[in-house]
Amino acid sequence: MCSVVIRAILTRPIAGDLGLLLLRVFTGALLIHHGYEKLANIENFADAFVRPLHLPFPILLSYVAAFSEVIGSWLLITGLLTRMGALAVAGTISVAIYHAIVTAGFNIYLLELLGLYFAAAVAVLACGPGVFSIDELIARRLEPDMQFSAAEDTDFAAGEAAVLEEAVASR
Numbered sequence: 519m520c521s522v523v524i525r526a527i528l529t530r531p532i533a534g535d536l537g538l539l540l541l542r543v544f545t546g547a548l549l550i551h552h553g554y555e556k557l558a559n560i561e562n563f564a565d566a567f568v569r570p571l572h573l574p575f576p577i578l579l580s581y582v583a584a585f586s587e588v589i590g591s592w593l594l595i596t597g598l599l600t601r602m603g604a605l606a607v608a609g610t611i612s613v614a615i616y617h618a619i620v621t622a623g624f625n626i627y628l629l630e631l632l633g634l635y636f637a638a639a640v641a642v643l644a645c646g647p648g649v650f651s652i653d654e655l656i657a658r659r660l661e662p663d664m665q666f667s668a669a670e671d672t673d674f675a676a677g678e679a680a681v682l683e684e685a686v687a688s689r
Contacts, residue, residue, distance in 0.1 A: 538648030539597075545638040546594035549607065553587030556580060567617055586610040594642065597651025601643055608639035 556563045560580050568576035568583075586606040593603025611632055618628040647653045 532649070534645075535648035535650055538642065538645060539650040541638055542594045542597060542600065542642055542647060542651070545607070545635065545642075546591035546603075549587055549635055550591035550595075553584045553589075553591065556584035556587070560584065567614075570621060571613075571617055583610050583613070590639075594639075597647045597653055600647035600651055600653050604639045604642040608636060608643060611636045611639060 560577060563584070564576040564580040568579050573579055587610055590603040590606035590610070593599050594607065615629065615632045615636060618625065618632060622628050
């Protein structure tokens with residue numbers, strides 16, 4: 519078992535998974551304080567951001583926004599239920615983008631950070647959490663047959679190479 523893990527680490531590309539880990543952790547760690555700030559003064563947030571949009575139940579929606587940012591950030595950081603966390607963040611940030619456009623127009627200084635948070639959340643939604651996540655550990659535990667051995671990877675790569683050689687030769 520140990521040799522399979524070592525071989526997988528040495529032979530499989532992990533740059534994408536490391537990139538997803540960095541994206542998840544940094545996005546969650548940088549966004550989480552916004553949710554805690556909302557919770558510290560929920561009335562002020564409701565007055566400044568929710569009521570100007572004329573949305574119903576501004577205090578309730580303020581709590582939803584704050585907890586979406588806090589819980590969504592923790593889910594991103596830990597890699598547990600990652601896509602649900604990314605969906606919560608993307609939903610909250612999309613409303614924040616709408617608020618910024620309605621109140622200040624297309625002000626790049628307001629929209630750039632919101633755009634980065636939104637893009638990070640959508641990227642995690644699209645790509646998943648990567649192998650360095652609790653979600654991956656759970657998936658491996660529930661489906662142990664889904665793990666690829668190094669021999670299967672080598673056979674798959676050899677098959678891909680053969681298909682490419684045939685395609686080049688047929689031209």
